[in-house]
Amino acid sequence: xxxxxxxxxxxxxxxxxxxxxxxxxxxxxxxxxxxxxxxxxxxxxxxxxxxxxxxxxxxxxxxxxxxxxxxxxxxxxxxxxxxxxxxxxxxxxxxxxxxxxxxxxxxxxxxxxxxxxxxxxxxxxxxxxxxxxxxxxxxxxxxxxxxxxxxxxxxxxxxxxxxxxxxxxxxxxxx
Amino acid sequence: xxxxxxxxxxxxxxxxxxxxxxxxxxxxxxxxxxxxxxxxxxxxxxxxxxxxxxxxxxxxxxxxxxxxxxxxxxxxxxxxxxxxxxxxxxxxxxxxxxxxxxxxxxxxxxxxxxxxxxxxxxxxxxxxxxxxxxxxxxxxxxxxxxxxxxxxxxxxxxxxxxxxxxxxxxxxxxxxxxxx
Numbered sequence: 001x002x003x004x005x006x007x008x009x010x011x012x013x014x015x016x017x018x019x020x021x022x023x024x025x026x027x028x029x030x031x032x033x034x035x036x037x038x039x040x041x042x043x044x045x046x047x048x049x050x051x052x053x054x055x056x057x058x059x060x061x062x063x064x065x066x067x068x069x070x071x072x073x074x075x076x077x078x079x080x081x082x083x084x085x086x087x088x089x090x091x092x093x094x095x096x097x098x099x100x101x102x103x104x105x106x107x108x109x110x111x112x113x114x115x116x117x118x119x120x121x122x123x124x125x126x127x128x129x130x131x132x133x134x135x136x137x138x139x140x141x142x143x144x145x146x147x148x149x150x151x152x153x154x155x156x157x158x159x160x161x162x163x164x165x166x167x168x169x170x171x172x173x174x175x
Numbered sequence: 176x177x178x179x180x181x182x183x184x185x186x187x188x189x190x191x192x193x194x195x196x197x198x199x200x201x202x203x204x205x206x207x208x209x210x211x212x213x214x215x216x217x218x219x220x221x222x223x224x225x226x227x228x229x230x231x232x233x234x235x236x237x238x239x240x241x242x243x244x245x246x247x248x249x250x251x252x253x254x255x256x257x258x259x260x261x262x263x264x265x266x267x268x269x270x271x272x273x274x275x276x277x278x279x280x281x282x283x284x285x286x287x288x289x290x291x292x293x294x295x296x297x298x299x300x301x302x303x304x305x306x307x308x309x310x311x312x313x314x315x316x317x318x319x320x321x322x323x324x325x326x327x328x329x330x331x332x333x334x335x336x337x338x339x340x341x342x343x344x345x346x347x348x349x350x351x352x353x354x355x
Contacts, residue, residue: 018205026201033195047196051204058208117189136186164182 003071010067021061025054028071031138032078038133039082041122049085053078072147075134079148083126120170128163131156227349230341237338241331 006027012020032053036046057074064073121129127149134140134148142156149156197203 018209022201022205025204029199029201029204030192030195033199034190034193037193038190043193043196046193047199050199051207054204055208055211117186132186133190136183137190161179164179167186168178168182 007068007070010061010064010070014062014064014067016062021058024070025057028074029054032074034137035075035133036078036082038118038121038137039079039126039129040086041118045085049078049081052081056081069147072144075148076150079130082130086126116171120167123170124163124166127151128159128166131160132163132167135160223352227345230345234338234342237334241335 006024009020009024009027013024029050032050033046036049036053037043040046040049053074056077061070064070121132124132130149131145134145135142140148142160143153145151146153146156151159
Protein backbone atom coordinates (compact mmCIF):
# COMPACT_ATOMS: atom_id res chain seq x y z
CA UNK A 1 0.00 0.00 0.00
CA UNK A 2 1.27 3.43 -0.88
CA UNK A 3 2.38 5.76 1.84
CA UNK A 4 -0.18 8.44 0.95
CA UNK A 5 -3.03 5.96 1.13
CA UNK A 6 -1.76 4.77 4.50
CA UNK A 7 -1.61 8.31 5.84
CA UNK A 8 -5.15 9.01 4.66
CA UNK A 9 -6.38 6.22 6.96
CA UNK A 10 -4.80 7.69 10.08
CA UNK A 11 -7.56 10.22 10.98
CA UNK A 12 -10.22 7.49 10.74
CA UNK A 13 -8.14 5.18 12.91
CA UNK A 14 -7.69 8.01 15.40
CA UNK A 15 -11.46 8.43 15.51
CA UNK A 16 -11.75 4.79 16.62
CA UNK A 17 -12.34 3.06 13.27
CA UNK A 18 -10.93 -0.47 13.76
CA UNK A 19 -11.07 -1.28 10.06
CA UNK A 20 -8.95 1.76 9.26
CA UNK A 21 -6.41 0.69 11.87
CA UNK A 22 -6.46 -2.84 10.47
CA UNK A 23 -5.69 -1.51 7.00
CA UNK A 24 -2.93 0.69 8.41
CA UNK A 25 -1.41 -2.32 10.10
CA UNK A 26 -1.80 -4.48 7.00
CA UNK A 27 0.12 -1.85 5.06
CA UNK A 28 3.15 -1.84 7.31
CA UNK A 29 3.37 -5.06 9.32
CA UNK A 30 5.74 -6.84 6.94
CA UNK A 31 8.18 -3.94 7.04
CA UNK A 32 7.85 -3.72 10.80
CA UNK A 33 8.58 -7.41 11.19
CA UNK A 34 11.53 -7.31 8.81
CA UNK A 35 13.00 -4.32 10.63
CA UNK A 36 12.47 -5.97 14.03
CA UNK A 37 14.01 -9.18 12.77
CA UNK A 38 17.19 -7.49 11.56
CA UNK A 39 17.37 -5.29 14.64
CA UNK A 40 17.07 -8.20 17.07
CA UNK A 41 18.51 -11.05 15.03
CA UNK A 42 15.89 -13.63 15.83
CA UNK A 43 12.36 -14.41 14.77
CA UNK A 44 10.69 -15.00 18.13
CA UNK A 45 11.75 -11.68 19.63
CA UNK A 46 10.89 -9.87 16.41
CA UNK A 47 7.38 -11.33 16.57
CA UNK A 48 6.94 -10.25 20.21
CA UNK A 49 8.27 -6.80 19.46
CA UNK A 50 5.90 -6.23 16.54
CA UNK A 51 2.95 -7.44 18.61
CA UNK A 52 3.84 -5.08 21.47
CA UNK A 53 4.38 -2.23 19.03
CA UNK A 54 0.98 -2.70 17.43
CA UNK A 55 -0.71 -2.94 20.82
CA UNK A 56 0.87 0.36 21.88
CA UNK A 57 0.03 1.99 18.56
CA UNK A 58 -3.59 0.82 18.82
CA UNK A 59 -3.88 2.20 22.34
CA UNK A 60 -2.16 5.50 21.59
CA UNK A 61 -3.02 6.41 18.00
CA UNK A 62 -5.60 8.95 19.18
CA UNK A 63 -2.76 10.92 20.78
CA UNK A 64 -0.77 11.18 17.53
CA UNK A 65 -0.84 14.90 16.73
CA UNK A 66 0.38 14.82 13.12
CA UNK A 67 -1.29 12.04 11.08
CA UNK A 68 1.42 12.32 8.41
CA UNK A 69 3.98 11.24 10.98
CA UNK A 70 2.33 7.84 11.50
CA UNK A 71 5.11 5.77 9.97
CA UNK A 72 7.89 7.56 11.82
CA UNK A 73 5.86 7.25 15.01
CA UNK A 74 5.23 3.51 14.74
CA UNK A 75 8.87 2.86 13.79
CA UNK A 76 9.93 4.88 16.81
CA UNK A 77 7.78 2.67 19.04
CA UNK A 78 9.26 -0.40 17.36
CA UNK A 79 12.81 0.86 17.78
CA UNK A 80 12.30 1.60 21.48
CA UNK A 81 10.71 -1.80 22.07
CA UNK A 82 13.55 -3.52 20.22
CA UNK A 83 16.12 -1.54 22.16
CA UNK A 84 14.62 -2.62 25.49
CA UNK A 85 14.31 -6.22 24.35
CA UNK A 86 17.88 -6.16 23.09
CA UNK A 87 19.05 -4.93 26.50
CA UNK A 88 17.26 -7.81 28.20
CA UNK A 89 18.69 -10.29 25.67
CA UNK A 90 22.21 -9.04 26.20
CA UNK A 91 21.69 -9.28 29.96
CA UNK A 92 20.49 -12.89 29.67
CA UNK A 93 23.34 -13.89 27.38
CA UNK A 94 25.89 -12.21 29.66
CA UNK A 95 24.51 -13.91 32.75
CA UNK A 96 23.76 -17.34 31.34
CA UNK A 97 26.38 -17.87 28.64
CA UNK A 98 29.49 -15.93 29.57
CA UNK A 99 31.85 -18.04 27.43
CA UNK A 100 29.80 -17.88 24.25
CA UNK A 101 28.90 -14.20 24.29
CA UNK A 102 28.34 -13.22 20.70
CA UNK A 103 25.12 -11.24 21.03
CA UNK A 104 21.55 -12.49 20.75
CA UNK A 105 22.13 -14.08 17.38
CA UNK A 106 23.95 -17.00 19.02
CA UNK A 107 20.57 -18.48 19.82
CA UNK A 108 18.89 -16.93 16.85
CA UNK A 109 16.68 -18.76 14.51
CA UNK A 110 18.07 -17.20 11.39
CA UNK A 111 16.26 -17.20 8.10
CA UNK A 112 17.49 -17.75 4.58
CA UNK A 113 21.14 -17.72 3.62
CA UNK A 114 21.93 -14.29 5.07
CA UNK A 115 23.22 -15.60 8.39
CA UNK A 116 26.48 -13.71 7.88
CA UNK A 117 24.60 -10.46 7.39
CA UNK A 118 22.52 -11.04 10.54
CA UNK A 119 25.65 -11.79 12.53
CA UNK A 120 27.49 -8.81 11.11
CA UNK A 121 24.56 -6.55 12.01
CA UNK A 122 24.72 -7.74 15.61
CA UNK A 123 28.24 -6.33 15.90
CA UNK A 124 26.92 -2.80 15.28
CA UNK A 125 25.49 -0.57 17.97
CA UNK A 126 21.71 -0.25 18.34
CA UNK A 127 21.60 3.05 16.52
CA UNK A 128 23.95 1.99 13.75
CA UNK A 129 21.95 -1.16 13.15
CA UNK A 130 18.68 0.77 13.05
CA UNK A 131 20.18 3.28 10.62
CA UNK A 132 21.43 0.56 8.27
CA UNK A 133 18.19 -1.42 8.40
CA UNK A 134 15.93 1.60 7.92
CA UNK A 135 18.01 3.10 5.14
CA UNK A 136 19.00 0.02 3.18
CA UNK A 137 16.04 -2.25 3.90
CA UNK A 138 13.19 0.24 4.07
CA UNK A 139 14.61 3.06 1.95
CA UNK A 140 14.18 5.84 4.51
CA UNK A 141 16.09 9.08 4.08
CA UNK A 142 18.51 10.30 6.73
CA UNK A 143 16.00 13.02 7.73
CA UNK A 144 13.26 10.42 8.28
CA UNK A 145 15.61 8.16 10.24
CA UNK A 146 16.67 11.18 12.29
CA UNK A 147 13.05 11.64 13.38
CA UNK A 148 12.67 7.99 14.33
CA UNK A 149 15.90 7.91 16.34
CA UNK A 150 15.62 11.48 17.71
CA UNK A 151 18.96 12.43 16.17
CA UNK A 152 20.31 15.13 13.90
CA UNK A 153 20.23 14.23 10.17
CA UNK A 154 23.97 14.91 9.86
CA UNK A 155 24.64 12.60 12.80
CA UNK A 156 22.60 9.91 11.06
CA UNK A 157 24.69 10.31 7.91
CA UNK A 158 28.01 10.09 9.76
CA UNK A 159 26.82 7.11 11.80
CA UNK A 160 25.66 5.44 8.59
CA UNK A 161 29.10 5.86 7.04
CA UNK A 162 30.76 4.38 10.11
CA UNK A 163 28.29 1.49 10.20
CA UNK A 164 28.83 0.70 6.53
CA UNK A 165 32.59 0.72 7.05
CA UNK A 166 32.22 -1.72 9.95
CA UNK A 167 29.98 -3.98 7.88
CA UNK A 168 32.45 -3.90 4.99
CA UNK A 169 35.21 -4.98 7.37
CA UNK A 170 33.02 -7.73 8.86
CA UNK A 171 31.82 -9.13 5.58
CA UNK A 172 34.93 -8.56 3.47
CA UNK A 173 34.84 -11.99 1.76
CA UNK A 174 31.11 -11.71 1.10
CA UNK A 175 30.66 -8.06 0.14
CA UNK B 176 30.43 4.67 -7.37
CA UNK B 177 31.70 5.27 -3.84
CA UNK B 178 32.60 2.47 -1.42
CA UNK B 179 29.47 3.19 0.62
CA UNK B 180 27.19 3.01 -2.42
CA UNK B 181 28.72 -0.30 -3.39
CA UNK B 182 28.24 -1.64 0.15
CA UNK B 183 24.59 -0.48 0.14
CA UNK B 184 23.97 -2.26 -3.18
CA UNK B 185 25.52 -5.45 -1.83
CA UNK B 186 23.55 -5.21 1.37
CA UNK B 187 20.30 -4.62 -0.54
CA UNK B 188 20.92 -7.92 -2.32
CA UNK B 189 21.52 -9.72 0.96
CA UNK B 190 18.57 -8.25 2.87
CA UNK B 191 16.11 -10.88 1.77
CA UNK B 192 12.44 -10.78 2.67
CA UNK B 193 11.65 -12.48 5.92
CA UNK B 194 8.60 -14.78 6.13
CA UNK B 195 6.16 -13.21 8.57
CA UNK B 196 4.63 -15.55 11.19
CA UNK B 197 0.92 -16.29 10.85
CA UNK B 198 0.31 -14.90 14.33
CA UNK B 199 1.07 -11.42 12.97
CA UNK B 200 -1.51 -11.56 10.19
CA UNK B 201 -3.77 -8.48 10.36
CA UNK B 202 -6.98 -10.38 11.14
CA UNK B 203 -5.38 -12.34 13.98
CA UNK B 204 -3.73 -9.28 15.46
CA UNK B 205 -6.89 -7.16 15.27
CA UNK B 206 -8.83 -9.92 16.98
CA UNK B 207 -6.27 -9.98 19.81
CA UNK B 208 -6.30 -6.19 20.09
CA UNK B 209 -10.08 -6.05 20.36
CA UNK B 210 -10.08 -8.70 23.08
CA UNK B 211 -7.24 -7.27 25.17
CA UNK B 212 -7.94 -4.28 27.43
CA UNK B 213 -5.14 -1.92 26.33
CA UNK B 214 -5.32 0.88 28.93
CA UNK B 215 -4.46 -1.44 31.86
CA UNK B 216 -0.73 -1.78 31.18
CA UNK B 217 -0.44 1.92 30.49
CA UNK B 218 -2.08 2.79 33.81
CA UNK B 219 0.21 0.44 35.70
CA UNK B 220 3.26 1.89 34.04
CA UNK B 221 2.30 5.48 34.75
CA UNK B 222 1.42 4.55 38.33
CA UNK B 223 4.85 2.98 38.64
CA UNK B 224 6.46 6.15 37.33
CA UNK B 225 4.58 8.32 39.81
CA UNK B 226 5.59 5.97 42.60
CA UNK B 227 9.24 6.13 41.51
CA UNK B 228 9.05 9.93 41.33
CA UNK B 229 7.49 10.13 44.79
CA UNK B 230 10.11 7.80 46.24
CA UNK B 231 12.88 9.86 44.67
CA UNK B 232 11.44 13.04 46.12
CA UNK B 233 11.12 11.51 49.58
CA UNK B 234 14.72 10.28 49.44
CA UNK B 235 16.01 13.65 48.20
CA UNK B 236 14.09 15.67 50.80
CA UNK B 237 15.06 13.33 53.62
CA UNK B 238 18.73 13.31 52.75
CA UNK B 239 18.76 17.10 52.36
CA UNK B 240 17.01 17.52 55.70
CA UNK B 241 19.37 15.12 57.41
CA UNK B 242 22.45 16.89 56.10
CA UNK B 243 21.24 20.47 56.54
CA UNK B 244 19.23 19.79 59.71
CA UNK B 245 22.07 18.09 61.53
CA UNK B 246 24.45 20.88 60.58
CA UNK B 247 21.99 23.52 61.73
CA UNK B 248 21.42 21.72 64.99
CA UNK B 249 25.15 21.48 65.61
CA UNK B 250 25.45 25.24 65.15
CA UNK B 251 22.52 26.04 67.41
CA UNK B 252 23.89 23.65 70.04
CA UNK B 253 27.15 25.55 70.25
CA UNK B 254 25.27 28.85 70.55
CA UNK B 255 23.26 27.35 73.39
CA UNK B 256 26.35 26.21 75.20
CA UNK B 257 27.79 29.72 74.93
CA UNK B 258 24.61 31.10 76.41
CA UNK B 259 24.81 28.65 79.29
CA UNK B 260 28.42 29.50 79.90
CA UNK B 261 27.68 33.19 80.24
CA UNK B 262 24.64 32.64 82.40
CA UNK B 263 22.14 34.16 80.01
CA UNK B 264 19.58 31.47 80.86
CA UNK B 265 19.61 32.47 84.51
CA UNK B 266 18.70 36.08 83.77
CA UNK B 267 15.33 37.63 84.30
CA UNK B 268 14.03 39.57 81.35
CA UNK B 269 15.35 43.13 81.48
CA UNK B 270 18.09 42.31 83.91
CA UNK B 271 21.56 43.22 82.72
CA UNK B 272 24.25 40.63 83.26
CA UNK B 273 26.23 41.72 86.29
CA UNK B 274 29.97 41.44 86.26
CA UNK B 275 31.35 39.13 88.93
CA UNK B 276 32.15 41.15 92.01
CA UNK B 277 35.25 39.25 93.02
CA UNK B 278 36.85 39.88 89.62
CA UNK B 279 36.40 43.63 90.04
CA UNK B 280 37.54 43.79 93.62
CA UNK B 281 40.34 41.30 93.67
CA UNK B 282 42.05 42.41 90.47
CA UNK B 283 45.53 43.67 91.23
CA UNK B 284 46.30 47.23 90.27
CA UNK B 285 49.34 46.36 88.23
CA UNK B 286 51.73 43.47 87.74
CA UNK B 287 49.79 41.13 89.99
CA UNK B 288 49.52 37.39 89.62
CA UNK B 289 46.70 35.87 87.63
CA UNK B 290 43.67 34.67 89.60
CA UNK B 291 43.96 31.07 90.63
CA UNK B 292 40.93 29.79 88.78
CA UNK B 293 42.41 30.73 85.40
CA UNK B 294 45.54 28.74 86.07
CA UNK B 295 46.26 25.46 84.30
CA UNK B 296 44.08 22.54 85.39
CA UNK B 297 41.21 24.74 86.48
CA UNK B 298 37.76 23.12 86.18
CA UNK B 299 35.65 24.10 83.19
CA UNK B 300 32.39 25.96 83.61
CA UNK B 301 30.34 22.84 82.90
CA UNK B 302 32.35 20.87 85.45
CA UNK B 303 31.83 23.62 87.95
CA UNK B 304 28.08 23.44 87.38
CA UNK B 305 28.16 19.68 87.77
CA UNK B 306 30.25 19.89 90.92
CA UNK B 307 27.78 22.28 92.47
CA UNK B 308 24.87 20.13 91.31
CA UNK B 309 23.42 23.29 89.91
CA UNK B 310 20.59 22.76 87.47
CA UNK B 311 21.35 24.19 84.04
CA UNK B 312 17.86 25.21 82.99
CA UNK B 313 14.38 23.83 83.54
CA UNK B 314 15.77 21.64 86.28
CA UNK B 315 18.09 19.68 83.91
CA UNK B 316 21.79 19.17 84.29
CA UNK B 317 24.13 19.46 81.29
CA UNK B 318 24.46 15.67 81.09
CA UNK B 319 20.67 15.24 81.06
CA UNK B 320 20.31 17.81 78.30
CA UNK B 321 22.96 16.06 76.20
CA UNK B 322 21.27 12.69 76.73
CA UNK B 323 17.89 14.15 75.76
CA UNK B 324 19.31 15.64 72.59
CA UNK B 325 20.96 12.34 71.70
CA UNK B 326 17.78 10.35 72.21
CA UNK B 327 15.78 12.96 70.27
CA UNK B 328 17.69 12.01 67.11
CA UNK B 329 16.21 8.50 66.77
CA UNK B 330 13.56 9.58 64.29
CA UNK B 331 16.22 11.06 62.03
CA UNK B 332 17.93 7.70 61.83
CA UNK B 333 14.59 5.97 61.29
CA UNK B 334 13.67 8.36 58.48
CA UNK B 335 17.09 8.02 56.87
CA UNK B 336 16.92 4.23 57.14
CA UNK B 337 13.45 4.19 55.60
CA UNK B 338 14.64 6.38 52.74
CA UNK B 339 17.60 4.11 52.04
CA UNK B 340 15.38 1.01 52.21
CA UNK B 341 12.92 2.64 49.79
CA UNK B 342 15.75 3.42 47.39
CA UNK B 343 17.04 -0.15 47.59
CA UNK B 344 13.53 -1.52 47.01
CA UNK B 345 13.13 0.75 43.99
CA UNK B 346 16.37 -0.50 42.47
CA UNK B 347 15.36 -4.14 43.06
CA UNK B 348 11.94 -3.58 41.47
CA UNK B 349 13.43 -1.82 38.45
CA UNK B 350 15.95 -4.61 37.92
CA UNK B 351 13.21 -7.22 38.22
CA UNK B 352 11.11 -5.36 35.63
CA UNK B 353 14.05 -5.21 33.24
CA UNK B 354 14.68 -8.94 33.59
CA UNK B 355 11.05 -9.78 32.63
